[in-house]
Amino acid sequence: MLMASKVVSLELLPRSTIDCLAYGHFDLIHPGHVRYLSNARSKFGRLTVAVMADKPSGTISPFNHQQVERASAVAELSCVDRVVLLPSENFSQAVDYLKPTVLVLGEEFKQSKHVDITAAIRLQRSSGRRIVFDSGGNEAAGSLLSRSESDIEEELFAKFHKVLSRNNIDLDYLGSLVKSWRGAKVLVVGDSIIDRYVTCEALGLSAEAPVVVVREKQEKCFAGGAAIVAAHVSALGGECSLVSVVGEDESKYVLLDALDEHGVQATLVTDKSRPTTLKTRFVVESQKLFRTSRLEEREIDAETELAL
Structure with missing residues (x-):
């Protein structure tokens, strides 16, 4: 398949169920991304990748490359069957439209507090469809310098939540202790x-x-x-x-x-x-x-x- 023909806007896709959907900004593709997408393709069938939209005009974008450039880079990967350009930051809308049999997200999204991500996960589960969290391995250390703050915050919170669970620490109690330190x-x-x-x-x-x-x-x-x-x-x-x-x-x-x-x-x-x-x-x-x-x-x- 020609690379250009792999990339399509969400609104131009026919409304139908797809095998597997992955998601990310893919600003700087590294081996961790390749493992993540390759794992999804090998385990769950034909792979569609949704690429985050650019930030609205007038705001500072956390990305180094435009959405079309990022999508084109993803399309170069042989494990990817189709790349979808999201028209906005509304990922849950894309999940509702595409109805993936399996939604594969990185581990950093597992404990996400982002409203749209949690809405997408809730929608996938309530529809009886499968969701899998699979990072595909550790990210490249150099990419930490270029990732958006929200990406880093999501990943660190997931690790923090695991530590709390492992040590039976209540998050609300910990929060009350932190508040007592103010001043x-x-x-x-x-x-x-x-x-x-x-x-x-x-x-x-x-x-x-x-x-x-x-x-x-x-x-x-x-x-x-x-x-x-x-x-x-x-x-x-x-x-x-x-x-x-x-x-x-x-x-x-x-x-x-x-x-x-x-x-x-x-x-x-x-x-x-x-x-x-x-x-x-x-x-x-x-x-x-x-x-x-x-x-x-x-x-x-x-x-x-x-x-x-």
Whole structure:
């Protein structure tokens, strides 16, 4: 089948029951996606994949590529029989229209709190049709930098819910404890770190030495160490202050911006003789190639200690 003929708008499809329906944004296709879709095709028959719509005009899209581009990439996979362009974010409407015998979703949707996803799952079950949660394996680590916040939130909540269930912890009780922390004044003292992640594309081996050659594609920086502890305290409702030592460099200002974003009151003592601790991880798909650390392991001097 020609790739272009695989892709069709939802409203142009005849209303009929299909074998198997999968769903996602597929902004950056990686081996986990291929395993997920291949498993669905091999277990449940002809596979239709519904691709999320672009965000409405005037809003910031979390995706790097337009819907048609994402759908065309999915259509290139031999395990996919048809790709459906969803006209809106209303996935439950697509489930009602297509009536899949089996709906296959990633594990991250299992404990989803998104209204439309829960409506689609409820509709599939109430109709007596089967629903399967199958991630097909772990996602590529590099894709974490490009996934939408809602995707990451869905996946982390699912893992969190499993921990609660395994330890017989009631979510409402835990929530009441967290609420009781609001307004608590907390001081965090410790080493602050900038965690920098660089996603790369492997180009091959160098002709000059036995080393892998990569092309840097994207990077993101996050607060780490004592700084992320302070950010978590603030996110839980505490009035958090952080005392830490930094260098006079770019990482210092990255850290200040991150702390300000999280509402943390920071007192950062600058020691010009040391750098702000920076840990950089270079990632190709699911593999961390190596990590570099820019730090000073000696104790702080008496003057800096007095300032603290």
